Amino acid sequence: MLDSSALYKEALKLIPGGVNSPVRAGQAVGAEPKFVARGQGAYIFDVEGQKYVDFVGSWGPLILGHAYSPVVEAIAEAARLGSSFGAPTEAETKLATLIHSHLPNVPMLRLVNSGTEAAMSAIRLARGATSRDKILKFTGCYHGHADSLLVAAGSGLATFSLPSSLGTPKSLAELTITCPYNDPESLKELLAKAGDQIAAVIVELVAGNMGLVLPKPEFIEALKTLPQKYGALLIADEVITGFRVGFGGAQGLYSLKPDLTILGKIIGGGLPLAAFGGRRDLMEQLAPLGGVYQAGTLSGNPVAVAAGLATLETLTANPQIYIDLTALTEKWTTGLSSLIEAKGWPHTITRLGSMNTLFFSPDPVYDLASAQKSDTRLYGAYFRTARASGVWLPPSQFETTFLSAAFTEATVNEALARLEIGLKNFPSPPIN
Ligand SMILES: *Cc1c(COP(=O)(O)O)cnc(C)c1O
Numbered sequence: 318m319l320d321s322s323a324l325y326k327e328a329l330k331l332i333p334g335g336v337n338s339p340v341r342a343g344q345a346v347g348a349e350p351k352f353v354a355r356g357q358g359a360y361i362f363d364v365e366g367q368k369y370v371d372f373v374g375s376w377g378p379l380i381l382g383h384a385y386s387p388v389v390e391a392i393a394e395a396a397r398l399g400s401s402f403g404a405p406t407e408a409e410t411k412l413a414t415l416i417h418s419h420l421p422n423v424p425m426l427r428l429v430n431s432g433t434e435a436a437m438s439a440i441r442l443a444r445g446a447t448s449r450d451k452i453l454k455f456t457g458c459y460h461g462h463a464d465s466l467l468v469a470a471g472s473g474l475a476t477f478s479l480p481s482s483l484g485t486p487k488s489l490a491e492l493t494i495t496c497p498y499n500d501p502e503s504l505k506e507l508l509a510k511a512g513d514q515i516a517a518v519i520v521e522l523v524a525g526n527m528g529l530v531l532p533k534p535e536f537i538e539a540l541k542t543l544p545q546k547y548g549a550l551l552i553a554d555e556v557i558t559g560f561r562v563g564f565g566g567a568q569g570l571y572s573l574k575p576d577l578t579i580l581g582k583i584i585g586g587g588l589p590l591a592a593f594g595g596r597r598d599l600m601e602q603l604a605p606l607g608g609v610y611q612a613g614t615l616s617g618n619p620v621a622v623a624a625g626l627a628t629l630e631t632l633t634a635n636p637q638i639y640i641d642l643t644a645l646t647e648k649w650t651t652g653l654s655s656l657i658e659a660k661g662w663p664h665t666i667t668r669l670g671s672m673n674t675l676f677f678s679p680d681p682v683y684d685l686a687s688a689q690k691s692d693t694r695l696y697g698a699y700f701r702t703a704r705a706s707g708v709w710l711p712p713s714q715f716e717t718t719f720l721s722a723a724f725t726e727a728t729v730n731e732a733l734a735r736l737e738i739g740l741k742n743f744p745s746p747p748i749n
Contacts, residue, residue, distance in 0.1 A: 319364035321352040338473075343712040345476045346697040348704065350712075356383025358723035361709050369709035370732040374719040376711070377525075377557045377582040380638075380671070381628060382723025388586050388627045395623035401615060408626060409617040415629050416584065416592065419564040423578050426594025427603065428617040432556035432581030433461025435593040436519070438611045439577045440465055443517035443550045445609035446599050451511060453518045453549070455498040457685030459526035460519055460554050460579070469495040471526030475685065475715040498524055498684040499532060501539035512547025517577070522567035525557040525717040527688040528674035529667040537571045550599070556581035556591065557717065560632060562670045563639050586624030589615075638722045642671040645729055646720050649673070652733040661745050662695065671720040675699070688715065698744065706739030708732050 328335035334342045336350060343350050351363040359382055361371040374380065381388060395408075409428060417423055429435050440452055440463070452465060459471040467474065467482040468490050474482070481490060494511060496503050508515070520540060524530040544551045553575035558567040560583040568575055576599060581591030594600060604610045615621075632638060650666045650673050657664045663679035676682050677692040677699070696714040703710050710718060720729075 319352075319354075321364055322349060324352045324364065325349055340473045340476055340711070340713050340716070345693065345714070346700040346712045348697070348701050348712065351704070358382045358384075359721060359725075359728045367707065369704070369707050370728060370735070371709045372718045372720065372732070373709055373711050374721050375587060376716070377561065377719060378585060378587045379721055380561060380583050380642075380719075381586075381631060382721040385628075385631070385723070387631055388624050391586075391623040391627035392588070392620055395620045398619070400620050401618055403614060406617070406619050406622070408619060408622045412584075412622050412626050412629070413594075415626065415633065416580065416594070419560070419629075419633075420566060420568070420578065420594075422568060422574050422596075423580075423594040424597050425600035426580075426592045427600070427611065428622070429591050429593065429611075429613055430589045430615055430618070430621075431461065432554075432579065432591045433463055434613070435556070435579045435581055435591040436460040436466055436552075436554060437463035439552050439579055439593040439595075440517060440519065441611065442593070442599060442603060442609050443552060443577065445607075446602050447516040447548065447550065449514055449516040449549075451492050451494060451514045451516060453494045453496060453504075453507060453515050455520055455524075456495050457498055457527035457530070457688065458519075458521045458524055458554070460521075461556075464489050465493050466519070468493040469685075471524070471685065471715060473713075475527050475689070476713040497686070498527075498530060499536045500684065501535050501543075504536075504539050504543055508543055508547050508549070512549060515544075515547065515549040517550040517552045518544040519552040519554060521554045521557070522571060522573065523558050523562060523669055523672070525672060527685045527715050528676055528682065528691070529669065529672050529717045530682055530684065530688060531667060531669055532567075532571070533683065537573065541573055550576040552577045552579065554579045557672070559583060560629065561672065561719075564632070564636070583628060584625045585621050586626075586628035588618075588621035588624040590618065590621035590625050635722075639670060642720055642722060642724075645724050645726065646671045646673055648726065649720060649729045649732070650675075652729065653736070656733065656737055656740055660740060660743055663746075672717045673720075674714075674717055676714070702739045702743050703736060706735040708735055708739075 456469040460466040555566040559580040577595035
């Protein structure tokens with residue numbers, strides 16, 4: 318019989334940490350990774366045959382759940398016609414049209430293979446267009462692992478408490494200015510000091526990589542006016558939030574008009590596909606029209622585009638999905654809060670649409686510092702309990718939990734019932 322431990326040992330010999338992306342390893346939650354055999358709808362199955370209710374959804378892309386038939390069929394059909402040509406195909410324009418129909422601020426876009434590549438390319442374009450070198454990012458926001466953006470980043474860096482990565486040149490890191498999230502005063506000060514050297518302010522409008530952290534209205538207001546005042550471009554990283562918090566992304570929710578937008582995750586329907594786009598006058602500065610170079614052998618890959626199109630077409634045809642997901646997620650977080658409350662653990666749950674995070678801290682979470690007050694040791698215990706009970710969560714406190722359209726009330730009830738049983742043996746707070 319297959320077993321995850323044995324597969325992990327084999328993987329460790331050939332793949333650093335046994336994984337192809339660090340947080341998967343489970344170090345932060347004191348657990349070895351489970352190897353996955355397959356997924357179906359709201360469920361994931363490990364190689365031992367154990368079934369889990371999946372609240373990770375491949376870290377965001379799978380809003381329709383696993384192996385959703387129309388997506389699987391679109392992939393198969395595209396693959397049969399040939400998987401890559403290095404020449405344009407009609408479907409790429411179709412996908413761009415569909416994205417633009419929901420995101421008015423993205424009249425032009427380029428397809429790439431990952432969110433990292435999209436963020437890196439948007440930064441290069443912003444630098445090229447403004448003839449400025451500096452960028453401003455917010456502590457705890459994650460924009461992929463390009464050199465300039467691995468400073469005070471969220472996701473894996475928050476999980477492993479790394480201020481930045483080794484191997485990113487100091488001279489490059491010096492060009493990245495960091496500001497606390499949700500802190501309009503600091504933003505104002507930093508821009509007053511160096512605003513005329515800043516090519517772009519890049520931000521997750523809704524932060525999903527320090528756990529889910531929602532923007533304060535005054536932060537959104539500052540983002541609407543301040544960068545523009547100093548001639549800095551605003552780059553909205555909607556890799557998670559695009560088509561997750563609604564059709565118009567977070568920029569639609571908060572009526573914000575970014576100069577450039579980064580998309581990924583959902584728009585690829587579970588295949589490697591992402592995009593950056595925005596103002597026509599900026600996008601036309603890309604080669605072959607302009608002097609900012611950006612390219613890719615597999616960019617706009619027909620199979621990935623087919624998966625993305627099938628996903629976005631399904632969402633477009635069923636707008637009720639977002640309403641249902643919001644209601645189901647509220648049911649989930651309410652139930653979860655009662656379970657944790659019953660154990661006597663102080664906690665805070667953030668939620669927006671189908672995104673949510675349980676923090677083991679009684680205080681409001683509004684930036685990285687307040688997120689890091691969460692008891693991560695306790696999160697580890699919660700993760701292990703949940704996994705042993707058949708509930709699949711992200712192996713880090715500093716990630717967002719997602720529901721998918723494959724969930725029903727019964728799925729949420731099942732997850733809560735499984736957790737309730739598992740939590741019977743969960744520790745209660747120490748008595749001082
Ligand atoms: C996942 C993510 C990225 C990076 O995308 P990859 O496809 O993993 O390179 C960038 N920004 C945000 C907000 C993300 O959540």
